[in-house]
Amino acid sequence: MLNKISVTDLDLQGKRVFCRVDFNVPLDDNLNISDDTRIVAALPTIRYIIEQGGKLILASHLGRPKGMVKPEFSLAPAASHLAKLLDRPVTMATDCVGDAVKAQIEAMNNGDIILLENVRFYPGEEKNDPAFCQQLAELADLYVNDAFGTAHRAHASTEGIAKLLSPAAAGFLMAKELKYLGQALDTPQHPFVAVIGGAKVSDKITVINTLLEKVDTLLIGGGMAYTFLKAQGFEIGTSLVENDQLELAKQLMDKAAKNQVRLLLPEDHITAQQFAKDAPPTIYSNDDFPANAMGLDIGPKTAQDYAKEMATAATVVWNGPMGVFEFPAFAKGTFAVAEALAASDAISIIGGGDSVAAVNKAGLNEKMTHISTGGGASLEFLEGKILPGIAALTDK
Numbered sequence: 385m386l387n388k389i390s391v392t393d394l395d396l397q398g399k400r401v402f403c404r405v406d407f408n409v410p411l412d413d414n415l416n417i418s419d420d421t422r423i424v425a426a427l428p429t430i431r432y433i434i435e436q437g438g439k440l441i442l443a444s445h446l447g448r449p450k451g452m453v454k455p456e457f458s459l460a461p462a463a464s465h466l467a468k469l470l471d472r473p474v475t476m477a478t479d480c481v482g483d484a485v486k487a488q489i490e491a492m493n494n495g496d497i498i499l500l501e502n503v504r505f506y507p508g509e510e511k512n513d514p515a516f517c518q519q520l521a522e523l524a525d526l527y528v529n530d531a532f533g534t535a536h537r538a539h540a541s542t543e544g545i546a547k548l549l550s551p552a553a554a555g556f557l558m559a560k561e562l563k564y565l566g567q568a569l570d571t572p573q574h575p576f577v578a579v580i581g582g583a584k585v586s587d588k589i590t591v592i593n594t595l596l597e598k599v600d601t602l603l604i605g606g607g608m609a610y611t612f613l614k615a616q617g618f619e620i621g622t623s624l625v626e627n628d629q630l631e632l633a634k635q636l637m638d639k640a641a642k643n644q645v646r647l648l649l650p651e652d653h654i655t656a657q658q659f660a661k662d663a664p665p666t667i668y669s670n671d672d673f674p675a676n677a678m679g680l681d682i683g684p685k686t687a688q689d690y691a692k693e694m695a696t697a698a699t700v701v702w703n704g705p706m707g708v709f710e711f712p713a714f715a716k717g718t719f720a721v722a723e724a725l726a727a728s729d730a731i732s733i734i735g736g737g738d739s740v741a742a743v744n745k746a747g748l749n750e751k752m753t754h755i756s757t758g759g760g761a762s763l764e765f766l767e768g769k770i771l772p773g774i775a776a777l778t779d780k
């Protein structure tokens with residue numbers, strides 16, 4: 385599946401290994417890490433490199449410091465948290481390039497770990513500036529990328545450096561993402577069902593277009609369903625709609641028919657008079673939807689229909705919640721689909737930041753086959769795009 389070399393293909397003993405990870409973790413007001421999922425996800429690769437006797441140089445971005453040194457975006461909290469998780473020291477570098485860092489790396493023993501300071505403290509990172517790539521590459525002998533979440537960005541530490549440091553290999557997390565997402569696109573088990581939701585059709589056009597060439601069934605929910613329903617001539621009240629996408633929604637429905645994909649739209653809805661957490665919910669079907677109602681979740685009949693599809697599917701790719709799951713009164717549809725998927729034998733792949741958050745909120749993350757760590761990256765992957773951070777790795 386993955387025609388890129390893996391960290392297990394490298395001889396790491398005594399080598400300086402530059403490993404790009406995604407430590408872009410949420411910090412609270414006291415700069416404490418409020419969710420360490422991304423650090424934990426990188427542990428297998430980190431442990432492997434140090435067990436093999438590599439000198440591990442970790443690099444990441446954190447937040448959007450916009451090319452300037454901003455202490456509130458320092459990776460220091462991640463270094464101390466990683467040290468706790470591994471129960472061994474992790475040196476926090478003073479910078480991510482330059483002589484001081486080189487000296488710190490010079491002093492490392494095999495199996496030691498250093499975490500470079502935020503690569504986005506330099507404008508060259510996001511610009512993929514050749515001189516900055518060179519400065520990063522000078523620090524190490526080998527390159528490993530385990531940051532799937534930024535693989536869709538051609539930045540210095542994700543793309544440029546990989547061309548300078550050969551061999552460049554995929555870490556375990558990266559390989560796992562490519563395995564599951566790649567299998568879903570290339571060799572899915574059928575019936576293959578895609579569940580696409582979220583706020584806007586315009587965000588998901590390309591992925592729908594790609595999936596219409598792969599899936600047997602496409603379930604649409606969330607705010608974007610109303611553009612499709614309006615294109616079919618239904619009353620959608622004050623629901624979210626993209627009037628400039630109506631024609632496109634029609635084209636997508638035509639494509640589904642042509643490819644013999646069953647495209648299902650919601651038949652009923654949980655609605656409110658306004659977009660508010662405490663707005664009283666009312667259920668309407670497509671046929672009695674009033675002009676003053678706003679659809680905020682799929683209704684109970686639709687939830688049940690979609691749940692049935694989960695039960696008989698062999699592969700399910702899910703991107704985008706079925707409703708405004710942030711409001712408990714409008715989270716039922718999303719949770720019903722999540723529960724049915726968790727109970728199903730299907731290979732379940734969840735991509736998209738908010739969909740993953742919804743599955744976590746439902747406490748069902750352990751029951752899914754694969755939860756992607758990269759929202760934007762997984763969407764672009766499922767769109768069929770070649771991600772620059774993956775393309776830059778050394779071919780097998």
Ligand code: ADP
Pocket residue numbers: 581582583584587605606607608624679680681703704705706707708709710735736737738739740759
């Ligand atoms: P993901 O991050 O999983 O790709 P999106 O970012 O596309 O998902 O969409 C998630 C957002 O869509 C959520 O904030 C959710 O509240 C919103 N949403 C879902 N259904 C509706 C709806 N019917 N009306 C308005 N917003 C909705």
Ligand code: MG
Pocket residue numbers: 736737738
């Ligand atoms: Mg989102």
